[in-house]
Structures are given as structure tokens and as C-alpha cells.
Amino acid sequence: MAQLKPYKGDYYLWKYVPSLPAAIIFLILFAGATTFHFWKLHQTKAWFCLAFALGGLFEVTGYVGRAAAHSSTDSVGVYAIQNVFLLLGPTLFAASIYMTLGRVIRSVHAEKHSLVRINWLTKIFVMGDIVSFLVQGGASGIMATGKNANLASNIVVAGLVVQVVMFGLFIVTSIVFEVRMRWSPTIEAFDEGINWASQMRTLYAVSVLILVRSIFRVVEYAAGDNGYPLTHEWMLYVFDSVLMIITMVIWGIWHPGNLPKIIVRDQDVATEVAGLELKER
DSSP states (O other): OOOOOOSBTTBOSOSSOOOHHHHHHHHHHHHHHHHHHHHHHHHHOOGGGHHHHHHHHHHHHHHHHHHHHTTOTTOHHHHHHHHHHHHHHHHHHHHHHHHHHHHHHHHTTOGGGOSSOHHHHHHHHHHHHHHHHHHHHHHHHHHHTTSSHHHHHHHHHHHHHHHHHHHHHHHHHHHHHHHHHHHSOOGGGGOTTTOHHHHHHHHHHHHHHHHHHHHHHHHHHHTOTTSHHHHOHHHHIIIIIHHHHHHHHHHHHTOGGGHHHHHHHHHHHHHHHHHHHHHHO
16 A cells, blocks of 8 residues: 655655546546647647647656656655656646737737737747746756755746746737727638637637646645645646646647648738739739
């Protein structure tokens, strides 16, 4: 029978014995969702969604770690794997989400409606995401060693706060864009093939889910090792695992993989028009 064992002396990596059934269930769910996203990536060639698919791979690896931790609560390697990969997976989801907004705006030729200059839109949010990724990743590695745990926990909180702030700004930017589009739509906005409004609803849904998850993670680490979130496993599954699998399902159903094709098609049309004009001259 699995037991909670100390890592060194009286220091415990875990506050409970991780549930093996729960880890296996979510491992299967994320493995299925990730497989689908890689297949979708191959089908659509929408490479801006690669980060999202990799995020799913991170989730799978994290739950492999949690499953292994059931009988290895004293293993720092196993603890590090599940901690780092589950913490960073949603950060990769965020990268694809940020890149999608820019493509939605370009697909309807509504650059003038963007709150942030379109050339900087993706760069600003993705850079913020990279900072959050690096901060959380570095702190998670320190935390896994069992040394300077409090410092590492505070650094993780800082990285998560960056993610929360960036998502808040992203949602505001998205809402402002949509409001402006509603007031002054472009001609392309009426193209049913683009269906930009549906893409915006997808962005809102997944953004809110990741935002709620990130806020939970901030509370989890801010409460400390003996806080309720870190001592009760069900909270991780309710406020992280469930929200992230729903995020992958939503992104899979309303996949933005058609947006690059729309942009390329528009560019091809522009090229053809320019070529006709030259011929006429």
C-alpha cells in the first residue's frame, strides 16, 4: 500500500499520497486530446497552434509524473516532473491563444480596430508569456530540490501573477476589438467563411478558463505549504485539471486552423489583382 514518505529527514515533498485513479483518468483524457491536436496540426498546417499541442504534451507528462508519485512520494525527480510540467502546460496554451487574436484581426482586415498596434500585438503578449514561462519554470526547478522552498514559491507566484495580468489585458484588448468591429465592421466581417465572431467567443472561453486556473494557482502557492489548496488534492483537479481539459476540448472543436488559409487566400487575391493592374498598364 502506498505511503507518504519523507524526502529528507522530516521534509515531505507531498502533503498527501497522490491519487493513482485520478492521475490515470486525466492522463488518458489529456493523451487523447493531445493526440487530436497534433493530428489537427498536421491536417491544417496551422503552426501557430504548435505551442498549444505542446502544452497538451506537457499535461500528459505531468500526469505521468503524478501517477508515478503515488508510490514514490519521496522521489524528488518524480515530484519535479509533475510540478514543472503541470505548471507550465497552460503557459504554452496561452502562446497559441495570443497569436490567434492577431490572425483573427488580420483575417477581417480590421487592424485599425486593434487596441494595440497589430505589428506589436502578438509580440507583446507572447513576450509576457515567455517571461511567465521562464520565471515559473526556474522557480519550479528550485522548489523540487527541497531547498529555498519559500523563495521558490514566491517566485512561482510572481510568474503566475504576470500570466494573470497578461490574460487580463488580453481579454480587454479582445473585447475592445470586438466592440469596435460591431460599431464599424469591415467588409470581410460579413464573410461567413471567416466567422470571426465565433473565433472571438472561443478566445474568450479558453482565456477565462486559463485565467481562473492561474488565479487558483496564485492562491495555492500564496497560501503556503500548509494552506488548504496544497494539502487537499481535489482542488488541483477541480481548478486546474478539469479546466484545462475543457480548454483543450473547446480549442479542438472550434479550432482556428482555418485562419492562416484565409490570410493566404487574401494575399493571393491581392497579388492577382496587382498582376492584372500591371497587365492593363
